[in-house]
Each structure stands twice: as C-alpha cells, then as structure tokens.
Amino acid sequence: MQSAIAHAHETHGHDSHGDHAHHHDVSFIRKYVFSTDHKVIAKQFMLASLFFLFVGGLFALLIRWQLAYPGEAIPLIGNILPDTWVSDGAVTANFYTQLLTLHGTVMIFYVIIPLAVGMFGNFCIPLMIGTDDMALPRLNMYSFWLVPPAGLIMLTGFFFDSGTAAAGWTGYPPLGPSSGAGQTTWLISLFLIGFSSIMGATNYMATILNKRAKGLQMFQMPLTVWGLFITAILITLGTPVLAAAISMQLADQYLHTSFFMPDNLLVGAPDNSLVTGAFIQNGNQLLEHKQLLGGGGQPILWQHLFWFYSHPAVYIMILPGMGIVSDVLSTFARKPLYGYKAMIFAIMGIAFLGFIVWGHHMFQSGMNPLLGTTFMLSTIVIAVPSAIKIFNWLGTIWRGNIRFTAANMNALAFIATFIIGGLSGVFMASAPVDIYIHDTYFIVAHIHYVLFGGALFAIFSGIYYWFPKMYGKMLNESLGRKHFYWSFVFFNLTFYPMHLLGVGGHMRRIYNPYIYEFLQQYQPMNQFITIAAIILGFSQFILIFNILWSLKYGKPAPRNPWQANSLEWAAPAHPGHGNFDSDIRVYRGPYEFSHPDRESDFYPQWEEPQGVESHSHEAKEHSHSA
Amino acid sequence: MSSGLSLAHEPVTKVPHGKLAMWIFLASEIMFFTGFFGAFIVLRNSNLELFSHSAAELTKGLALLNTFILIGSSLTMALSILNLEKGNTGKFKLFLGLTILCGFGFLIVKTIEYSTKFNHHIFPWTNVFFSFYFLMTGFHAIHVIAGMIPMTYMFIKAFTKKGYNHPVKVETLGLYWHFVDLVWIFLFPVLYLIFPAH
Numbered sequence: 001m002q003s004a005i006a007h008a009h010e011t012h013g014h015d016s017h018g019d020h021a022h023h024h025d026v027s028f029i030r031k032y033v034f035s036t037d038h039k040v041i042a043k044q045f046m047l048a049s050l051f052f053l054f055v056g057g058l059f060a061l062l063i064r065w066q067l068a069y070p071g072e073a074i075p076l077i078g079n080i081l082p083d084t085w086v087s088d089g090a091v092t093a094n095f096y097t098q099l100l101t102l103h104g105t106v107m108i109f110y111v112i113i114p115l116a117v118g119m120f121g122n123f124c125i126p127l128m129i130g131t132d133d134m135a136l137p138r139l140n141m142y143s144f145w146l147v148p149p150a151g152l153i154m155l156t157g158f159f160f161d162s163g164t165a166a167a168g169w170t171g172y173p174p175l176g177p178s179s180g181a182g183q184t185t186w187l188i189s190l191f192l193i194g195f196s197s198i199m200g201a202t203n204y205m206a207t208i209l210n211k212r213a214k215g216l217q218m219f220q221m222p223l224t225v226w227g228l229f230i231t232a233i234l235i236t237l238g239t240p241v242l243a244a245a246i247s248m249q250l251a252d253q254y255l256h257t258s259f260f261m262p263d264n265l266l267v268g269a270p271d272n273s274l275v276t277g278a279f280i281q282n283g284n285q286l287l288e289h290k291q292l293l294g295g296g297g298q299p300i301l302w303q304h305l306f307w308f309y310s311h312p313a314v315y316i317m318i319l320p321g322m323g324i325v326s327d328v329l330s331t332f333a334r335k336p337l338y339g340y341k342a343m344i345f346a347i348m349g350i351a352f353l354g355f356i357v358w359g360h361h362m363f364q365s366g367m368n369p370l371l372g373t374t375f376m377l378s379t380i381v382i383a384v385p386s387a388i389k390i391f392n393w394l395g396t397i398w399r400g401n402i403r404f405t406a407a408n409m410n411a412l413a414f415i416a417t418f419i420i421g422g423l424s425g426v427f428m429a430s431a432p433v434d435i436y437i438h439d440t441y442f443i444v445a446h447i448h449y450v451l452f453g454g455a456l457f458a459i460f461s462g463i464y465y466w467f468p469k470m471y472g473k474m475l476n477e478s479l480g481r482k483h484f485y486w487s488f489v490f491f492n493l494t495f496y497p498m499h500l501l502g503v504g505g506h507m508r509r510i511y512n513p514y515i516y517e518f519l520q521q522y523q524p525m526n527q528f529i530t531i532a533a534i535i536l537g538f539s540q541f542i543l544i545f546n547i548l549w550s551l552k553y554g555k556p557a558p559r560n561p562w563q564a565n566s567l568e569w570a571a572p573a574h575p576g577h578g579n580f581d582s583d584i585r586v587y588r589g590p591y592e593f594s595h596p597d598r599e600s601d602f603y604p605q606w607e608e609p610q611g612v613e614s615h616s617h618e619a620k621e622h623s624h625s626a
Numbered sequence: 627m628s629s630g631l632s633l634a635h636e637p638v639t640k641v642p643h644g645k646l647a648m649w650i651f652l653a654s655e656i657m658f659f660t661g662f663f664g665a666f667i668v669l670r671n672s673n674l675e676l677f678s679h680s681a682a683e684l685t686k687g688l689a690l691l692n693t694f695i696l697i698g699s700s701l702t703m704a705l706s707i708l709n710l711e712k713g714n715t716g717k718f719k720l721f722l723g724l725t726i727l728c729g730f731g732f733l734i735v736k737t738i739e740y741s742t743k744f745n746h747h748i749f750p751w752t753n754v755f756f757s758f759y760f761l762m763t764g765f766h767a768i769h770v771i772a773g774m775i776p777m778t779y780m781f782i783k784a785f786t787k788k789g790y791n792h793p794v795k796v797e798t799l800g801l802y803w804h805f806v807d808l809v810w811i812f813l814f815p816v817l818y819l820i821f822p823a824h
Contacts, residue, residue, distance in 0.1 A: 135643035198654050206647040210637040236654045244661025247761065255750040257757035259665060297754055301668050305661055 026577075034145070036137035037577050041144045042123035043470065045114050046463075048147055050544070052110040055155070057537045059103035061530075066091045068523070068530035070512045084161065093511045097166040098158065098182070100509055104169030105186065108313070109193050110151055112451060115459045116320040117197070117235070118144070121204050121228045123466060127568035127575070128225050130213025130584035130606070135206040139199055146196035154189035157182035168509065170306060173260035173299045177252035184253060187246050194239045194246075201235035204228055213567060215586035219344070220605070222566045222590040223337065224462075226344050227323025230351045234312045234319070237355070242309035245302060252297070263296025300365050307358035315354040317451060318418075319347055321458025322389060325411040327590070328461050329393055331564045332408035333400025334601050336591040339392040346392075349385035353378060363431045364438045372431050379429035386422055390415065401594075401601075405562075406480025410461035413488050417453025421446055424499065439509075442502025448495045460487070460543070467550070468557030472574025475554065479546040486539035493532035497525050563602050566590040570606045648798045652805050655769075659809055662762050666816065669754055678821035680755035683748065685739055689818045692735045693810065699728030700807045703800045711793045719784045722796075725803070726781060729774040736767055759817055766813060769806045773799065 035041060065074050073079060073089025085095040122140065126133055134140045157164025165186035167176040176183055208221070208229050221229075248259040330337040337343060359367060359375030393415050402408070424446040427433045437443065460483075467475045501522055506513055513519040513526070560569035567586070571579050584606055592603035637643060670677045706721035743749075743756075750760040776799055784790040 136647055139647070198651070202647045202650045202654065205650050206643050209639050210641070210643055210646055212638050214635065236650055237657050240654045240658035241661040241664075244658050244665070247765070248662075248665065251750065251757065251761055255757070255760075257750050257761070258754055259669070259757060296673075297669065298672065301665055304668075305665065308661075 034141060036133070036141045038122045038126050038134050038137065038140060039470065039575065039579075041140055042119050042121075044144050045118035045122060045147070048144075048151065049111050049114040049119065052106050052114075052151060053540070056103055056106040056111055057540065059099045059106065061534060061537055062091055063096065063099050063103060064526075064530040064533045066096055066511065067513065068527040070514060084163065085158075094163055094166065096511045097168075097509070098164045101165045101168050101186070102154070102158075105154065105165070105190070107451070108169065108317070109190060110147075110154070112317045112455050112459070113193075113197065113313070114147060116317055116455055117228065117231055118147070118200060120224065120320055120324065120459075120462055120466075121200060121232070123470060124224050124568065125204055125207055125228060126211070127469065127571055127579060128222050128566050129208060129211060129216060130567040130570070130580065130586065131207070131211040132578045132580065134203050135210050136203050139203050143196045143199035143203065146192050146199075150189045150192035150196065153185050153192070157185040160185075170310070171249065171302075172306075173249065173252065173297075173302050174262070176302075177249050177261060184250065187250050187253075191243055191246050194243050197235050197239050201232035201239075204232040205236065208232075213584040213586050216567075216605075217586075219341065220586060220589045222323070223326035223340075223343055223347075224320070224323035227319045227321070227326075227347060230347050231316050231319045234316050234351055234354065238309040238312040238316070241305055245305035245309070248305075249302065258297040260297045260299050260302040262299060300362070300367065303362050303365055304358070307361045308355075311358040311361065312351070312354045314450065315350055317455045318458075319351065321414065321455045321462075322347065324458050324462040324465070325393065325414045326396075327564075327566065328407050328411040328465050329396050330591050330593065331465075331562050332403040332405055332411075333397040334403070334593045335396055335400040336593055337392070338395030338398075339388070340589065340591060342388055343392055346385035346388040350382060353382045353385070357382065360429055360431075360434075363434045369431075376429060376431045380426065382429075383422070383426065390419060390422075405464065406475070406477055406484055407461045407464035407562075409481065409484045409488075410457045410464060413484070414454055414457040414461065417449050417457060417491070420496075421449030421454055424449060437502055439507060440502035441498045441506045441508060444508055445495050445498035445502060448498070452495070453491060457487075460484070463543075465562070466568070467547075468561045468573070469568055469571065469575070471551055471554075472557050473550050473554030474557050474561060475550045476546050479542055479549070483539060483542040483546060486542065487536065490532045490536035490539060494529055494536050497529050501525060501529075560604075563600075565592055565602050565604045567605055570604065642794050642798075645794060645798045645801065648801050652801065655805060655809075659762075659765075659812070662758070662765070663812070663816065666758050666762070669758070673754060676753060677755045680753060680759075681818065681821040683746070684759065684818050685742060686818050688735050688739045689814055692732050693814050695728050695731045695735065696807045696810050699725045699732070700804050702728065703803045707793060707797050707800050710791070710796055715784065715789060715791075718796075719781065722777065722781050722784065726774060726777050729770055729777070732770055733767060736763065762813055762817065766806070766809055769809065773803050773806055777803075 031037075032040060035044075062074065065072075071088075071090050074081070074086070074091065078086060078089030081089075086092060091099065122134070155164075160181050162180035162182060164182035165171065165176075165179065167179055167183060171183070171186065208225060212218075212221070248257070251257040252260055326337055326343060357375055357379040359371060360379045363372050363375075397412075424442065427437060428443065428446060464475055464480055467473070502508075504519070504522060506519055506522055514523060557573050559571075559573050562569075567584060567590075570582070570584060572581050585608075586605050587607065587609055588603065588605055590605055592605075594601045595603045637646070639646060641649075702721045702724040706718050706725060709715075709717040709721060740760075748756055750757050780790050780792075780796060780799070790796075
C-alpha cells in the first residue's frame with residue numbers, strides 16, 4: 001500500500017515538474033544569485049555555511065595540532081603559511097589565540113546559526129506552512145547578502161600585520177577594545193551578521209503569523225516551524241542588545257570612550273608610555289582631563305550585555321534543531337509526536353528562561369554572589385523543560401516502528417549527545433562546582449556536546465531529511481550512514497575525553513599546556529583527541545561527497561519519500577518558484593501517524609477527511625490532492 | 627502570485643505583511659536602545675556625581691525645542707497618512723513635506739547642539755556621561771535620517787505623474803517615525819532632565 005502511494009506521488013512529482021517553468025524568463029542573476037525565492041536563499045545559506053564549516057574546522061585542527069604536538073611543524077601546510085602565523089612551521093602563540101577566537105566566532109555565527117536558522121528557516125517555513133514564499137521576499141534576499149561581506153570582513157583580519165581578533169569569541173574588555181584592527185573587523189562583521197539575523201527573524205515571524213495555509217492553526221504547525229518561530233523571537237529581542245554592546249566597544253576603540261574600560265587602568269602602550277584605559281593613542285592631555293572629571297567604565301558591563309545576547313544565542317542554535325529532531329523522530333518512528341503541546345510549551349519555557357540566566361557565564365567575574373545564586377537557580381530550572389523534551393522524544397520512539405535512515409540516526413544521536421551535554425551543563429550551572437571547572441576543558445567539552453553533538457547532528461538530520469525536497473534527488477543512504485557512524489564515533493572520541501582534561505585542570509585557552517608540570521601527563525590524551533578530531537574533520541568530506549554525488553547520480557526523489565504528514569511533502573518533488581501545484585487546505589495536525597481508522601500508517605495534513613463510506617482508496621485521495 | 631493558485635491569500639492576522647514586520651522590527655529596535663539605557667543605568671549609578679554635573683552642561687532649551695519639533699512631525703505624519711487614505715493627495719503631499727521639514731529642523735538643532743559642545747571642548751571621550759550622550763543621540767539621529775530617506779522617496783514620487791498611492795507603506799513608515807519620536811521622548815528626560823538638584 002505504502003509503496004503504491006509513494007509511486008503515485010512519484011508520478012505526480014514528475015508530471016507537475018514541468019508546470020513550474022513559469023520562471024523561464026528570469027535572468028541567471030535573478031534566479032541563482034540575487035534570488036528572492038526562499039528555497040534558493042536557503043541553498044545559498046547552506047553553501048556559505050558549509051564553506052565556513054570547513055574553514056572553522058581547519059582552525060580547530062590547527063588548534064588541536066598545537067595542543068598535541070606543541071612547537072612541531074604542522075604537517076603538509078606548516079611550511080607554506082606566512083611568517084606572521086607560524087614560526088618553523090608551528091603555530092605561534094599569537095596566531096593560536098587568533099585561531100581560538102575565530103574558530104568560536106565562525107562556528108557560532110557563520111556555521112550553526114546560518115545553517116539552523118538561515119537555511120532551515122528559509123527552506124522549511126514557507127513549505128511547512130503551505131505558502132508560496134516568505135512574507136517579504138526581498139528583505140529575505142538582503143538578509144542573505146549581508147552574510148558573504150560579513151564573512152569576508154571577519155576573515156580579512158588574518159591578513160593584518162597585527163593579526164585578527166584574539167580576545168576570544170567573547171571579546172571581553174579590557175583585552176578586546178585595547179587590541180588592534182583585527183578586533184574592529186571582528187566587531188563590524190558581527191554587527192552585520194546580527195543585522196542579517198534580525199532581518200531574517202522579522203521575516204520568519206511575519207511569515208508564520210500571516211501566511212499560513214487555509215485551515216492551518218498555530219497549534220497545527222510542525223515542531224520545526226515552532227522551533228524556528230520561537231528562535232526568531234529570541235533573535236529579535238537578543239541580537240539588538242549585542243549590536244548596542246558592539247557599538248559601545250567600537251566607540252571604546254575609536255572614539256576613546258570608556259564604557260567598558262575601567263578608570264586608571266594601566267596598559268602598556270607600544271611607545272613604553274603607560275596611559276589610562278582607552279586613551280592609549282591620545283596621550284596625556286586627555287588623560288589629565290579625564291582624571292579631573294573622574295568616572296570610568298566597567299568591563300563586567302560588557303559581559304552582561306554580551307551574555308544577554310549570547311546565552312539566548314545558544315538556544316537560537318539548539319531550538320531549530322529540537323524542532324527538526326521532533327519531526328524526524330516522529331516520521332521515522334511512525335508514531336505521533338508524544339506531547340505535542342507540551343513540546344511547544346517546553347520550547348517557550350526554554351526561550352523565556354534563556355533570557356534570565358545569562359549571569360551563569362559570569363560566576364567567576366566578581367559579580368555579586370547573591371546575584372550568582374539567582375542565576376544559578378534560574379539556570380537549573382531550565383532542566384525541567386529540557387527534560388520534558390527528552391522524555392517526550394523517548395516517548396515518541398517508544399515501541400515505534402523505527403526506520404533507521406541516516407536522518408533518523410542523526411536525530412537519535414542528537415538526543416544522546418544532548419543528554420550528555422545537558423548533564424554536564426548542570427555541573428556548570430551550580431556556582432560552587434563552576435568555581436572549580438570554570439575556564440577548563442570541561443567547558444569546551446560541554447559546549448561541543450551541545451553545539452556539535454546537539455545542533456550540528458540535528459542539522460545533519462535535517463539535511464538528510466529535506467535534501468530530496470531541496471534538490472529533487474535522494475541522498476545516498478549508505479554514504480549517509482557511513483558519514484553518521486564516522487562522525488558519531490569520532491565526535492565522542494574527540495570531545496568526551498575533554499571532560500577528563502577539564503577536571504584535571506587543563507585550561508581552556510592555553511597555548512602550551514605542558515609548561516605546567518601537572519598537565520604534562522595529559523599530552524597522550526591530547527594526542528588521542530587530536531587524532532580523533534582529524535578523523536572527525538575528514539569524515540565530513542563524506543557528506544560533501546554524498547551531496548555532490550547525489551546531485552549528479554542520485555535517485556530522483558518522489559514527492560513524499562518518507563511518507564510524512566507535513567505540508568512540504570504536498571509540494572512537487574522539486575518545487576519551483578511558488579512551491580505548490582495545488583491549493584493547500586489543512587485538515588489536521590502534522591503527526592497523524594498510525595491512525596487506527598486508516599489502512600495507511602500516515603494521514604497527511606492536506607488530505608481531505610473521508611466520509612465513512614469511502615475510506616478505502618488511498619491512491620485516489622492522493623491524486624485528488626495532487 | 628505565481629501560478630494562479632490562491633496560496634497567497636489575505637494575511638491571517640489581517641495586518642499587512644510589511645506592517646506586521648515593522649511592528650516586530652520595532653520590538654527589536656526597542657531592545658537596541660534598551661542596551662544603551664541599561665548600560666546608562668549601570669554606569670550612572672557608579673558615577674552619580676559625574677553624571678549629574680555633566681548633565682547640567684547640556685542645553686535643555688534646544689532639547690525642548692527638538693522635542694516639540696519631533697512631536698509636531700509625528701502629528702504631520704499621521705495627518706499625511708489620513709489624507710492619503712481619504713484620497714486628498716494635495717494635503718498628503720503638504721503634510722509629508724512638513725514631516726520631512728521637521729526632520730531637517732531636528733537635525734539642524736542637533737547640529738547646533740553638537741557644535742556648541744565641541745566649542746566647549748566637550749567630546750565623546752570627555753567622560754562617560756558624554757560618551758552616552760553622543761552615542762545615544764547619535765544613534766537616534768541616524769534613525770531620524772533613516773526615516774527621512776524613504777519619506778523623501780515617497781514625497782518625490784508623489785509629484786510624478788503616477789503619484790504615490792500606497793497608504794499602507796506610508797502607514798508602516800509612520801509606525802517607524804512614531805517610534806523614533808518615542809525614543810527621543812525617553813532620551814530627553816534621561817539625558818537632559820534627570821539629575822539630583824543641588
């Protein structure tokens with residue numbers, strides 16, 4: 001029965017493909033470069049972010065090489081890199097801190113957020129709510145076209161004599177504002193990509209609120225759309241605060257203000273004169289003037305503003321993934337999502353709590369300990385909605401008819417790694433424990449368990465799941481599984497030992513740990529991690545190869561290859577501009593799997609309900625809807 | 627509308643897309659200025675003395691004048707929308723033009739204010755109060771300019787043969803313009819008026 005339906009869909013997919021040739025008169029530039037079609041923009045986000053994934057991955061491997069074999073020449077590329085970066089083929093201390101800074105920044109702002117929000121937001125929202133495009137397609141195009149210039153500005157810093165930003169991805173003052181041009185490009189780049197995020201998020205919210213297909217209630221939307229909707233709220237309210245903080249740090253650098261630079265701070269200027277705070281370049285006259293009036297900034301103020309955005313940012317990165325995983329698990333377990341509304345309220349709860357927990361990044365900043373306690377409590381409360389989600393996912397797959405596709409395996413990996421990342425988060429959330437593990441590799445392990453193990457596996461899952469709709473071709477399942485196994489095994493081999501390093505006292509941003517005797521015993525473990533990381537990095541080429549191979553040789557995708565229920569599968573196999581070839585009307589929620597009254601184990605949202613007398617001919621229903 | 631399907635139906639919320647997006651964007655804008663106001667509160671509390679006698683150096687008269695100009699411009703903006711909706715294109719052009727004039731008036735007063743400060747050797751780096759003063763009013767002025775650009779475009783379009791007949795777009799811009807006005811309503815007391823009496 002199912003294969004018959006799939007076949008019926010396939011034929012319809014092909015039939016209707018030709019109907020969508022109405023964009024034939026659009027020029028190449030308008031169609032593929034400055035396109036306003038949400039699907040093309042999604043692909044552009046995918047391309048740009050996958051490029052940055054490999055750039056950020058390369059940075060990570062250079063960092064790992066230094067930690068495993070400090071002072072030894074980098075294999076293959078060590079001797080061709082410029083002298084400002086390496087000496088005798090080994091990464092210099094200065095370049096190492098730049099790599100650390102840019103690895104974090106690139107992976108967060110140019111890989112995970114554009115993939116999770118930019119790519120899936122653009123691709124999934126209009127299709128999953130059954131509409132032709134975003135509410136404001138042109139704004140959508142602008143939001144993508146800020147990304148390449150922002151990314152280039154970010155990378156240009158490496159070619160400055162003074163190097164790029166080296167104050168960590170958090171850019172804390174006084175180090176941040178007192179660094180050179182690299183910090184400036186870093187700040188400008190973040191400002192631009194933040195603006196791009198806000199434009200995108202505004203559009204997502206307007207689209208979801210305004211353009212839902214006929215009959216589609218908010219509480220009938222798939223979890224992916226809900227995740228992206230709440231994410232858009234977080235972006236809209238969080239990102240501008242970072243923009244304000246960035247403007248203040250830029251002013252500290254170039255207008256010599258002192259928002260974040262404390263009074264009477266002595267910084268060694270290049271010409272050996274010791275001057276105050278932000279007045280490095282302007283000399284003594286200003287210094288006197290300032291001391292006369294008194295008053296100075298607070299470095300911790302930056303931390304508050306930065307984390308007010310950047311803590312919600314971790315939910316910006318994970319909530320879309322949670323949505324994707326919910327859809328994938330339900331589809332491949334052939335069961336309704338367990339606790340649909342509870343899942344949505346849990347997302348809302350996480351998002352709300354996400355705004356009132358930022359201080360847990362600052363337990364060691366000298367912040368009032370009483371304030372620390374409130375942040376500790378609010379942080380630990382996040383375990384409640386997170387646990388609701390975990391248990392509901394387990395409830396979803398419990399006794400399901402699980403299909404182990406590449407998409408589903410990545411989704412299952414998401415749950416597994418997110419649990420580990422979540423549990424290590426509890427250690428950090430509790431202030432007394434955090435005092436011990438703060439600024440160690442324990443933190444590094446945690447963030448990679450939630451961002452690589454969590455967000456990135458969810459993104460992989462989404463790529464495997466929606467690739468057929470994106471490109472009209474099926475991805476190769478066997479390559480997909482290989483990519484999954486290699487990634488999953490070496491992900492854990494890379495990041496799990498980092499917990500142990502951290503508890504052993506291994507500092508988070510140290511250039512050469514072995515100058516400390518007590519860390520020398522960890523060199524073998526660091527070497528093990530590095531080898532695992534290299535294999536993990538190269539495993540990602542399987543995904544790239546799979547994408548390229550499948551684009552050329554992949555099986556043509558049927559209209560609804562996974563027998564899923566949500567609206568994107570009502571669209572033609574490779575939808576053109578305008579998405580749908582039939583009017584969409586929604587009759588039910590997105591998770592009607594294994595409905596007891598039906599022969600077929602799924603019941604698409606767009607399928608008209610049948611009267612009691614004619615509940616048999618499934619294929620006929622489908623031809624009606626297509 | 628691409629292929630004769632009725633996918634692009636009426637907005638579900640009955641609010642046009644652009645207007646809805648503007649409301650959402652304004653929420654974002656509020657948070658942008660909230661970042662500055664929050665930082666202002668923190669640094670003011672650690673430098674009370676400095677903030678109060680620095681604030682005393684600002685020209686309250688000019689700021690008051692600017693307050694009236696901006697509130698006036700919000701009124702003319704609203705009147706221009708009203709007249710466009712009624713089809714009184716003449717009055718629409720008049721009130722839109724007045725709004726643009728008010729924008730220019732505001733910027734001129736701002737320039738006079740800034741140059742007075744510079745003449746008194748007060749710069750953004752003078753102290754942290756003036757850092758806030760220049761950054762917050764500067765960003766506000768940028769918002770005024772950003773509003774005047776589409777406004778001028780609409781104004782010029784209104785004089786072409788086709789005219790300008792998109793009341794919803796003017797209304798959306800009006801929302802933004804009222805927001806810019808509102809930011810000033812907060813900036814004025816916070817920067818110019820609140821300081822402990824000596």
